[in-house]
Amino acid sequence: MCALLPFILLAGCSAPLIGPSKVSPAVPERNLTRTPPPTATLVPPRGPEPASYETRTDTQGAVTFEVTPVNLSGATGTLEFAVVMNTHSVDLEWDLAERAVLRTDSGREVKGLSWPVGSGHHYSGTLSFPGQAPDGIVLLDGAGILTLIIRDTDVPERAFTWEV
Secondary structure, three states: OOOOHHHHHHHHHOOOOOOOOOOOOOOOOOOOOOOOOOOOOOOOOOOOOOOOOOOEEEOOOOOEEEEEEEEOOOOOOEEEEEEEEEOOOOOOOOOHHHHEEEEEOOOOEEEOOEOOOOOOOEEEEEEEEEOEOOOOOEOOOOOOEEEEEEEOOOOOEEEEEEEO
């Protein structure tokens, strides 16, 4: 029995064998699921951003005109301006396409193409011009200054100018 005593003592000092033992690995566990690498969508390089043109205001006479270029790229074949007119004394039923010209500092000029004729004391719309001069050359080619002239409203002439 003396020979068994050291084994009994050792068995009493060791951890009980109730259930499975959890042994911590020396190396941390790796996540065995693989995440696919992120994918990228190729975006074609953009050309230059379109220029942003400021609104020009003319307060002559009884009507205030606010004009903003909205398309001077000529990509649609036309050059377009947002025109807002406000008054408290004049009916705004003018056909601005008939009364307007677009002129460049390079000597080219075109007449208005279209305007949505309406009436009232507060009216707005898009005034359009052809993108090419009568000789077939693109109106803005070689131009540095663009001037929109509107004649014969409640004053003889209004002029709005932008650098292009």
